Amino acid sequence: MQEPLLARLSQFYRRTQAVLVLAILFPTVFTTAVGIVSLALYSEVKDIIFGVLTITFAIGITLGFIIVVLLTKKSQELALKQTLFLANVSHELRSPLTAIKMYAQTMERGRTPENTDLCVQQILSATDRLDRLIQQILEWKRITNKSESIQPRLCNANLPAQDTVDHFLSTHPNADEYLTIDFMVEPPEFELDRDSLERALYNLLDNAFKYTGENRAIGLTTRMVTEATKVDRFFEYRVSDNGQGIPSEHLAHIFDVFYRAEGTLTGASGVGLGLGIARSIVVSHGGSIFVESEVDRGSCFIIRIPLTHTKKNNENGKGTKKST
Template identity: 30%
Template sequence: MNRRILAVDDEDIIRLLYKEILENKIIQMYFPRFELTIASQGEEAVKLVKEAYEDENPFALAYVDVRMPPGIDGLETAFQMRKIDKDIEIVLVTGYNDYSSNEIIQKVGTPRKLTFQKKPFTPTELILTSVSLTEKWNYERIKDDFVSIVSHELRSPLTSIIGFLDTLLRNPNMKSDMRQSFIQTIRKECIRLEDIIDKILRFEDLTKEHHKLEVSNIDVENLIPEIANQMQHLFENRNINFYYELCNVKQIKGEENLLREMLINLIENSSKFTKEGYVKLSCKKEDDNIVFVVEDTGCGIKEEEREIIFKKFTKGEQSIQNKRGLGLGLSIVADIVKKHKGKISFESQVNQGTKFIISMPIDITKKIDNDEQ
């Protein structure tokens, strides 16, 4: 998540105030840790925004003092910032009434992503504004990425299907083996489309507050081998050994379709990022919980990507290079675990592999009953 904040003010005491509030260690225990950069003049702030934007590490939020002699004032600073980075959230800070709202908008160029803050401000005002606007920046970035990703993911198989169908229509006398190959490819792309739509609908359903688990008895000794057989095709003709290990838990309670999807998503994820070695699915009993483990010898997860892997519509560097995928798989897994009153964690080393660990109650009905009492 982007928590980068730029604060520009010509007064030493105000710059110090930004630092003492937004970098306060006690406050950071309860609120997100912000990455604060300070500037004393408009020209310096514009340069910092330009450098950050060009480095693809933009600021989410900028606090800009309206009066900043000498040099360009806050309105011109905001205008130049907006020319460089149209997505930056800007808060104009002033203790005066030099301009009307219309005059400010005329000078800055647009009211979009523009907020006003009276000076002096309280620590509470600064913290709440910072949390709110950085969250807004991140949400809008995720939303834009989602539209872009979904458009690409849907268009790609559709383009393939249309292309193969057009070829079939133009060549009614095509050899039967080639025709069969085309039909198989069309079917494969249709299945891929169905999977994309299913993931979007599943995500939508899981995020609804009213979603209620359809709890049943689940035979673990059958579930795991069935999933393993279903996923075996992902590892055919690849230098990867896929296997599973059962435990002494024979039966659990939960929603079988969701638990099946949870494990399938984890195996698919490991398959994407493992070039050689193995992918392993196993389980074990710990007290009143069952622990599912999916581990691999893949590329691992970089330190800077670890806090985003369960976020919706987000992708790590390796996932972006793979191109395919909505960035929903692990988010859906996390939601399923949460619905089952469980916990998910992972251990990972770059270029050595990753282990996902899910712990959940063997009998979720007891947990649900306790929560409702």
């Protein structure tokens, strides 16, 4: 259903641009021709002035037309992305709702202990999926409306990562079989929003889960990074996986909202908000986020947060290095 709708919208925008071209091109060409003829055939001052003004007017129309086309193209791209986003949201909402309805009907037809346990488990799983989707949409709304700013507090740099692991283990059964963590021992303390950074890291872990197969291996690492100048220091969070990787032509847009690399990746669920939300959170901390990826080898998403207002760790803030 998505492709025909997007095709119709694209066709509509192309026709609109064609109408604009015809509506402006012919009058502009005619006006320019009149100005050139006036300059070429007449020598009186008023005719020369008329010719110059006519050509200037034509140039102004042309420049205005170019600006309109560029703005229209940008609006077209945004509208297409939003349309795809709405289509994805509709699909993502419909899938768990269908599952809930199906298992509820199964329970209604006949209840046995085994049947009930399975249905309840599947219904809870579907409601968790719905909740994650709704939370993503609400978070993106808060970010775009700037109705919620980060609340930095002096914090052990490993804590957002540990919170992420705890959250991920609670929502992904058997995650301890493929998730490996390697946290910096005695990390620094600096000002960050622990909750929002945990959400960014969770989005990266969840994204890694979606795009890896049965033999998945996902890693979460924290470490200190010092730039070549040895002046700027950053705390780095790395989320790596052994998935299918991201083709190079998609890397420049992978953090754009509503963007999904359709046609090259598996049919993973999602609406194209997770990475955009992660980038917004990281940028609000003054940090940067980027990805290193190789097709059929996997990807590594890297978050770097500049260390400001750092404080030497106390005993309660020491990190540990471990694997789950």
